Amino acid sequence: MSQKPGWLSARGIPWRRGRSRLVYDNPWISVSEHEATAPTGAQAVYGLVSFKNLALAILPIDAAGQVVLVGQHRFPFGDYSWEIPEGGGPKGEDPLAGARRELAEETGLAAAEWREILRLQLSNSVTDELAIGFLATGLAEIDTAAHADDTEDFALARVPFRQALDAAMAGHIRDALTVAMLLRAYHMAREGLLSDALTRAMLG
Structure with a gap:
């Protein structure tokens, strides 16, 4: 396996998660809505489909x-x-x-x-x-x-x-x-x- 190049180790500012609520759920997936802060500092509402x-x-x-x-x-x-x-x-x-x-x-x-x-x-x-x-x-x-x-x-x-x-x-x-x-x-x-x-x- 080839050596991992250095640029792959770069990391930015992560998203921050706030309160969340479950919107939908079945045996295969769930859908949740999250209050979030983007890496830029902007406030956002994030919808996430979890498998x-x-x-x-x-x-x-x-x-x-x-x-x-x-x-x-x-x-x-x-x-x-x-x-x-x-x-x-x-x-x-x-x-x-x-x-x-x-x-x-x-x-x-x-x-x-x-x-x-x-x-x-x-x-x-x-x-x-x-x-x-x-x-x-x-x-x-x-x-x-x-x-x-x-x-x-x-x-x-x-x-x-x-x-x-x-x-x-x-x-x-x-x-x-x-x-x-x-x-x-x-x-x-x-x-x-x-x-x-x-x-x-x-x-x-």
């Missing part, structure tokens, strides 16, 4: 260099989205255990090798949601009940890694975690951070 689970993302790549993608309709944008397998895991649970479960539930697959490759803050101006991404290889089909959530209707596709990456770069794949994970894996392959066999399969 009760970690966001988990899995990039499954098979021996042929194909990525397993999940297709589903997404409520907020009202459109169809092709994504890598994703889900939520309780914050007290081992993230890898949650990732294994999500991969099995959404794709009917298990992976022999797992590697954490990414941690992200998602939309950190309004939420405290944290994401952890795993590369999953050595894929095998397992006997499991996919589509465990009764609100989910999935389609599955295996596509060459470069085709998935190109679709993301062209704007056809817009899910942030999927784009970030594809770019991270591409960077790792180009920098020699993956096995030679996997790199050859991914980059052709």
Whole structure:
């Protein structure tokens, strides 16, 4: 791992939090409103969406260099989205255990090798949601009940890694975690951070 550059250690004046009130709460998120003082000294009212689970993302790549993608309709944008397998895991649970479960539930697959490759803050101006991404290889089909959530209707596709990456770069794949994970894996392959066999399969 490269040494952290000095500019990353710079710290400014933090926000100061005052009184807060809970506006909304359900099993997955809460919304709170905070009286706050900005780093500039200005007074502000800050709305914060807090997530009760970690966001988990899995990039499954098979021996042929194909990525397993999940297709589903997404409520907020009202459109169809092709994504890598994703889900939520309780914050007290081992993230890898949650990732294994999500991969099995959404794709009917298990992976022999797992590697954490990414941690992200998602939309950190309004939420405290944290994401952890795993590369999953050595894929095998397992006997499991996919589509465990009764609100989910999935389609599955295996596509060459470069085709998935190109679709993301062209704007056809817009899910942030999927784009970030594809770019991270591409960077790792180009920098020699993956096995030679996997790199050859991914980059052709």
